[in-house]
Amino acid sequence: MPAKPAKKTRKIDAFNLAPGRVLARKYEVIRQLGAGWEGEVYLIRELATGIERTAKLFFPQRNLRDKNTHFYATKLHKLRHCPIVIQYSHQDTITVQGEPVTLLISEYVEGDLLSQFIQRHPGKRLPPFEAVHLLHALASGMECIHALGEYHGDLHSDNIIVEGFGLRFDLKLVDLFHLGAPTREHIRMDTVDMIHVFYEALGGQKHYARQPPEIKYIINGLKRSLILKKFKSAGQLRQHLETMRWS
Numbered sequence: 001m002p003a004k005p006a007k008k009t010r011k012i013d014a015f016n017l018a019p020g021r022v023l024a025r026k027y028e029v030i031r032q033l034g035a036g037w038e039g040e041v042y043l044i045r046e047l048a049t050g051i052e053r054t055a056k057l058f059f060p061q062r063n064l065r066d067k068n069t070h071f072y073a074t075k076l077h078k079l080r081h082c083p084i085v086i087q088y089s090h091q092d093t094i095t096v097q098g099e100p101v102t103l104l105i106s107e108y109v110e111g112d113l114l115s116q117f118i119q120r121h122p123g124k125r126l127p128p129f130e131a132v133h134l135l136h137a138l139a140s141g142m143e144c145i146h147a148l149g150e151y152h153g154d155l156h157s158d159n160i161i162v163e164g165f166g167l168r169f170d171l172k173l174v175d176l177f178h179l180g181a182p183t184r185e186h187i188r189m190d191t192v193d194m195i196h197v198f199y200e201a202l203g204g205q206k207h208y209a210r211q212p213p214e215i216k217y218i219i220n221g222l223k224r225s226l227i228l229k230k231f232k233s234a235g236q237l238r239q240h241l242e243t244m245r246w247s
């Protein structure tokens with residue numbers, strides 16, 4: 001007898017959940033926060049408590065046998081004591097267009113995306129000293145992740161939320177990407193990505209030539225090999241920032 005064919009996962013390209021829609025009889029959609037390759041992110045309210053949270057819904061064809069949600073949730077849990085990482089709560093399942101859809105519930109972080117934060121600054125860039133403080137907050141936060149042998153995997157200014165900004169930056173990271181078991185190469189990739197974020201915060205190519213030598217020493221013209229010669233992990237970068245001298 002021929003084997004029964006496995007049930008095909010129906011492709012869903014957009015959930016487009018309307019505000020007010022109730023999910024799993026527990027949460028109400030407030031609004032959509034983002035959409036990407038993997039799925040969509042919503043701000044939701046837990047009905048029983050009124051607490052706002054974030055739900056990340058994964059397109060079924062991008063999450064076969066719940067592989068991606070499993071990796072994502074496990075990694076967030078492993079990193080739960082790193083203050084820079086959003087706090088994961090739990091997993092749930094809803095039905096959309098007749099398909100079971102897995103969602104991950106996390107804390108909701110109020111703040112601006114770093115990309116917007118930079119755009120709102122005068123001249124759409126941060127002055128060098130402020131950018132160094134930003135990089136220091138990012139490197140210190142990432143050091144916790146690297147110290148646990150883990151990596152972020154998709155570090156850029158739309159995955160960094162500026163939760164607070166005063167004497168120092170309070171940052172939160174979302175959207176960790178699974179590129180396989182952690183390796184030294186993944187940690188190096190994060191380190192190079194941090195330098196790219198720093199470069200973007202300083203106004204990018206347009207302002208690079210006029211940056212002070214202390215800044216150029218860190219950015220290295222964005223040359224990967226030169227960056228990695230100086231900084232192989234977030235910890236090394238943080239140490240440099242704490243001991244560097246300004247002329």
Ligand SMILES: Nc1ncnc2c1ncn2[C@@H]1O[C@H](COP(=O)(O)OP(=O)(O)O)[C@@H](O)[C@H]1O
Pocket residue numbers: 033034035036037038039040041054056086106107108109110113158159161174175
């Ligand atoms: N926990 C969170 N708190 C607040 N906003 C969030 C949270 N998670 C995601 N977002 C917002 O939703 C956007 C998309 O989420 P993200 O996890 O980056 O998914 P993707 O980039 O794959 O669409 C983010 O850029 C951010 O603006």
Ligand SMILES: [Mg+2]
Pocket residue numbers: 036158159174175
């Ligand atoms: Mg993202």
